[in-house]
Amino acid sequence: MYYFSRYLLVMLFHSTLVLGHRPLERSHSLSLVTMVPLLELERKLIDNLENYTNALEQKLEIIRSQLLVMRAENEKGMRNAVSYLSNPLNSFSLIRRLHQDWIKWRKYMEQPVGISQLKAFYSWEDELPTERDLWDACEGIGRITSTYDLKVGDFINGNIKGKQYNASMSSADILSVGAILAKKNSPSDAIQWLQEVPQRLQEELLIRPRHLSIKEVDALRILAEAQIKEKNYSEALPLLHNCLKLLPHDARLLRLWKKTTDLIANQPDPSPTEDKERKVAIANAFKLGCNKPLESSTRLHCFYNFTTTPFLRLAPLKIEQIGLDPYVVLYHEVLSAREISMLIGKAAQNMKNTRVHKEQGVPKKNRGRTAKGFWFKKESNELTKGITRRIMDMTGFDLADSEGFQVINYGIGGHYLLHMDYFDFASSNHTDTRSGYSMDLGDRIATVLFYLTDVEQGGATVFADVGYSVYPQAGTAIFWYNLDTNGKGDPRTRHAACPVIVGSKWVMTEWIREKRQIFIRPCLPPAKGTSTKS
Ligand SMILES: *[C@@H]1O[C@H](CO)[C@@H](O)[C@H](O)[C@H]1NC(C)=O
Ligand SMILES: *[C@@H]1O[C@H](CO)[C@@H](O)[C@H](O)[C@H]1NC(C)=O
Ligand SMILES: *[C@@H]1O[C@H](CO)[C@@H](O)[C@H](O)[C@H]1NC(C)=O
Ligand SMILES: *[C@@H]1O[C@H](CO)[C@@H](O)[C@H](O)[C@H]1NC(C)=O
Ligand SMILES: *[C@@H]1O[C@H](CO)[C@@H](O)[C@H](O)[C@H]1NC(C)=O
Numbered sequence: 069m070y071y072f073s074r075y076l077l078v079m080l081f082h083s084t085l086v087l088g089h090r091p092l093e094r095s096h097s098l099s100l101v102t103m104v105p106l107l108e109l110e111r112k113l114i115d116n117l118e119n120y121t122n123a124l125e126q127k128l129e130i131i132r133s134q135l136l137v138m139r140a141e142n143e144k145g146m147r148n149a150v151s152y153l154s155n156p157l158n159s160f161s162l163i164r165r166l167h168q169d170w171i172k173w174r175k176y177m178e179q180p181v182g183i184s185q186l187k188a189f190y191s192w193e194d195e196l197p198t199e200r201d202l203w204d205a206c207e208g209i210g211r212i213t214s215t216y217d218l219k220v221g222d223f224i225n226g227n228i229k230g231k232q233y234n235a236s237m238s239s240a241d242i243l244s245v246g247a248i249l250a251k252k253n254s255p256s257d258a259i260q261w262l263q264e265v266p267q268r269l270q271e272e273l274l275i276r277p278r279h280l281s282i283k284e285v286d287a288l289r290i291l292a293e294a295q296i297k298e299k300n301y302s303e304a305l306p307l308l309h310n311c312l313k314l315l316p317h318d319a320r321l322l323r324l325w326k327k328t329t330d331l332i333a334n335q336p337d338p339s340p341t342e343d344k345e346r347k348v349a350i351a352n353a354f355k356l357g358c359n360k361p362l363e364s365s366t367r368l369h370c371f372y373n374f375t376t377t378p379f380l381r382l383a384p385l386k387i388e389q390i391g392l393d394p395y396v397v398l399y400h401e402v403l404s405a406r407e408i409s410m411l412i413g414k415a416a417q418n419m420k421n422t423r424v425h426k427e428q429g430v431p432k433k434n435r436g437r438t439a440k441g442f443w444f445k446k447e448s449n450e451l452t453k454g455i456t457r458r459i460m461d462m463t464g465f466d467l468a469d470s471e472g473f474q475v476i477n478y479g480i481g482g483h484y485l486l487h488m489d490y491f492d493f494a495s496s497n498h499t500d501t502r503s504g505y506s507m508d509l510g511d512r513i514a515t516v517l518f519y520l521t522d523v524e525q526g527g528a529t530v531f532a533d534v535g536y537s538v539y540p541q542a543g544t545a546i547f548w549y550n551l552d553t554n555g556k557g558d559p560r561t562r563h564a565a566c567p568v569i570v571g572s573k574w575v576m577t578e579w580i581r582e583k584r585q586i587f588i589r590p591c592l593p594p595a596k597g598t599s600t601k602s
Contacts, residue, residue, distance in 0.1 A: 096197045097205035098479040099440035100572040101416045109195050120185040127181055206248040208438060208481025210257055211567045215358055215483075216526065220260040224268070228569060229525055239268040240282050247290050255297035262291035285314045289321065292328075301332045354486065357530030358566035360537040385462060391536045394560050396548040399462055403455070403543045408520045410451055412574055415442035415475040422476060437484040437565075441476040459516055459578055463547060466584040469509045475520070478527070478573040484565035486532055489515045489579060490550040490557040510582025511551060518545040518576040526569030533560045540573060555582065 096103055145152040145162070153159045197205075213223055224242055226233040237245075246261030265287040272281075292307040308325045315321060371387055386400040403411075419440040446456045446467065456467050490512045517529065519540040529538045529546065538546055552558045565573075 094197075094201070095204065095421050095440070096201045096479075097208060098421060098435075098438045098482070099419055099477040100479055100482075101412075101477045102419050102440055103479075106197070109192065112192065113189070116185050116188050120182040123182045123185065202244060203248055204435065204438065205480050206245045207252070207435070208479060208567070209245050210249050210252075210254065210261075211481040211483060212526070212569050213260075214254075214257055215355055215567050216569065217355070217359075220264055224264055231525070233570070237268075238276070239265055239272055239287075240280070242268055243282050243287050243290075246287070246294075250290055250294045250297075253297075255294040258294045259291065259298065262287055262294060265291075285311050288314075289324070292324065296324075296328060296331070299335075301328055301335075304328050305332070354530065354532050354564060354566075357532050357535065357537045357564075358526070358528055360528070360530075390538060390546065391531070391534060394531070394534065394548060394558055396531065396536055396538075396546060398538060399545045399547065401543050402458060402462065402545050403518055403520070405543070407451060407455070408542060408574075411444070411473075411475055411576060412477075412520060414444075415477070415574075418442045419477065422474075436487070438480075438482045439476045439478045439484070441474050444473040444475065446470070446472055459580075462545070463514060463516065463580065465514065465580050467578075467580065469584045470581045471512075471579045473576050473578055475574065475576045478565070478568050481567045481569075482527075482565070482573060483567040486562050486564040488550065488557060488559065488562050490561075492557040508583065510585075511555070511557070512579040513551050513555075513582040513585055514547065514549045514580045516545050516547050516578040516580070518578075519543070520574035520576055521572060523568055523571035523573045525571065526567055527571060527573045528566045529563060530566055531561065531563045533562055540575070551582065 094102075096106060145158065153162070212218065213220055216229065218228065222228070224237040226235045242261055242264050246258045246265065249255075249261060250258035265282075266284060269282070269284055269287070288307050288311045292304040292311065295301070295304040295307065305325075305328055308321060308328060311321050312318070312325065371389075385402065388398040388400065390396040390398055419442055422437055422439050422441045444452050446452050452473060455473065459465075460467055492511070519542060521540065521542050523540045527540050529540075530536065531548075548561055550557060550561050565575075
């Protein structure tokens with residue numbers, strides 16, 4: 069997996085600016101809040117299927133009741149055919165029934181049941197998640213288990229980092245993740261998932277109807293292919309053997325078998341490539357940050373800021389230093405629960421996919437950021453005006469020309485790859501006018517990142533190069549400078565959002581632009597010991 073990209077520039081903007089209106093790209097799994105309608109859709113489908121069973125039942129009832137009547141009459145005749153038929157009432161009726169009624173029964177049998185329910189189903193089909201959605205969701209799950217080194221066997225049974233949840237994954241869930249990881253060229257991750265399929269399939273033998281069941285042979289074949297990709301041929305062979313027991317004449321399996329035996333005959337066991345080792349090292353640094361225990365995550369000391377504005381003298385800000393160089397601080401209790409619920413409430417109705425302006429080094433099908441967002445104008449209402457004033461109190465910066473607030477909600481395994489917030493105009497071309505970001509306002513001198521929710525597990529913000537990790541806590545905000553005192557981008561501010569494991573992570577970002585700040589003394593870290601309390 070790639071947790072790292074050399075130049076991930078973060079000019080985020082509305083997807084509509086880039087893609088125009090593409091209603092079909094709903095990207096369901098990229099934000100939890102926008103998945104709520106999916107539950108409603110599923111409920112409609114269940115209701116509809118129940119109506120379908122009612123329609124089937126009605127037909128059954130009619131048939132069953134008539135069967136009794138018809139059988140009674142027929143048995144009466146069968147007991148003594150000649151005597152029965154000698155009565156013209158009976159013999160006539162038999163002729164008529166067979167000529168008329170049974171044709172009507174045939175027509176009744178031919179009549180399809182549940183047409184209106186099927187029609188309703190078709191009308192909702194466009195709303196179902198697509199293959200891309202499933203791919204995104206599987207990537208999210210794979211990201212969680214690999215970033216946090218979770219054992220797949222625990223995870224699928226709802227045991228996540230030692231906590232037991234009342235949820236588990238079905239054989240079809242597990243196979244989907246494994247198959248997509250295999251397609252994504254992560255065979256070693258795929259193997260961990262696919263190995264769990266046969267046992268789960270056994271457990272489900274009695275509860276899962278045939279038409280929903282996955283084929284064991286598919287799981288075994290994909291697992292064998294992943295083992296071959298991992299050059300673990302001797303593991304693959306018995307799997308293929310089992311496949312061939314199930315499908316002895318399958319040409320594809322026979323070819324795979326032949327290929328594997330040839331590989332075993334011709335190739336020695338390979339050693340891992342250097343490239344792989346490098347990738348592992350990079351991923352490890354990132355993982356380390358994401359896995360830092362809450363207690364030991366960087367805390368230097370806390371103090372109150374009474375200085376600068378009259379407001380702060382009345383309501384000092386509680387500040388916690390995360391690191392001095394680069395300077396990163398955490399402000400406590402800067403947004404109230406009411407403000408947060410208003411921000412989330414408004415944003416939730418208008419979420420758009422977020423796009424990262426430029427992602428070099430990120431494989432095409434991966435997403436560098438899996439979240440949806442909404443932009444607030446700073447002056448849109450009293451709430452945002454109040455927050456703008458508060459940020460000015462917190463940072464001492466003039467926000468007049470700075471960007472709006474971007475409120476973001478992460479999705480399944482939602483993350484944001486390592487990136488810098490600054491553009492570094494000097495060393496790259498920013499002629500892309502679509503983004504609407506003008507060089508005139510200057511670079512992003514500083515970032516204020518508000519956490520709007522707690523996250524039960526995962527979702528830390530990590531500055532991997534300097535080892536800072538901060539866990540989301542509703543109402544707090546982190547602040548850092550992106551530029552050094554000469555106005556050049558500070559690459560040590562490269563940071564990432566670790567995958568969310570359990571929870572709905574909401575954040576709000578304010579990027580402060582440089583231009584307005586020329587006459588404002590850069591607010592540097594306090595000299596040790598001045599006006600601080602622990
Ligand atoms: C199911 O049938 C009931 C009663 O006929 C109807 O009111 C309801 O709308 C139907 N539900 C769906 C989802 O079609
Ligand atoms: C766990 O979920 C199942 C349904 O999936 C439910 O029947 C059961 O009561 C739940 N158990 C607990 C302890 O919540
Ligand atoms: C091959 O599979 C065995 C058993 O599952 C495992 O111990 C070994 O590490 C695997 N080798 C490679 C190169 O993946
Ligand atoms: C207090 O906040 C102001 C900005 O409002 C800032 O300039 C100053 O450096 C802060 N003091 C400390 C000790 O962080
Ligand atoms: C800027 O654009 C020019 C022309 O498109 C290109 O030759 C140059 O390499 C670009 N510079 C950078 C730093 O991307």
